[in-house]
Amino acid sequence: MNNFPGNTSxxxxxxKKLMVLLRDGRTLIGYLRSIDQFANLVLHQTIERIYVDNKYGDIPRGIFLIRGENMVLCGEIDTKKETPDLVKVAVEEILELQQNQIEEKQNKDKIRLKALHERGLSSHVESIADDF
Structure with missing residues (x-):
């Protein structure tokens, strides 16, 4: 086994089949076909996997180019192991569950921001929103 520095490894x-976590939170799974000096990756037969609670769904994405700066985590997937305690659901169902989860988070954030505002505190998020 060679221990190369940086992305050369x-x-x-x-x-091999890799799982890549992106900065925007998306999870991609595909076969690594190419890499360059900037850690840009080309994945083949890529799927985007969405997790909500103990369920997941896969959206086929085909060939996917990932800029190295957008990668948070990258690792090989053991194809012999199953996904423990997770239930695969249809794409439509997982997208609906994901949308519900996003709406719940937005509602909680609104309540939190309102509570901060009532106490005379401002949030960093609130000041950014005011700029737009």
Missing amino acids: LLEELD
Whole structure:
């Protein structure tokens, strides 16, 4: 096993199935086909996997180019192991569950911001929103 510094160690992962977590929170799973000096990746047969509670759904994305600066985490997937305690659901169902989860979070954030405002405090998020 070679211990190369930085993204050079990803060369050993060529043609293997990887899971990549992006800065925007998306999870992609696909076969690594190419990498360059900036850690830009090309994934083949890529799926976007969405998790909500103990359920997940897969959206086929095909060939996917990922800029290295957008990658948070990258690792090989053991294809022999199953996803424990997770239930696969249809794409439509997982998208609906995800939307409900986003709306719940937005409602909680509104309540929190209102409570802060009533106490005379302002939130960093609130000041950013005022700029737009």
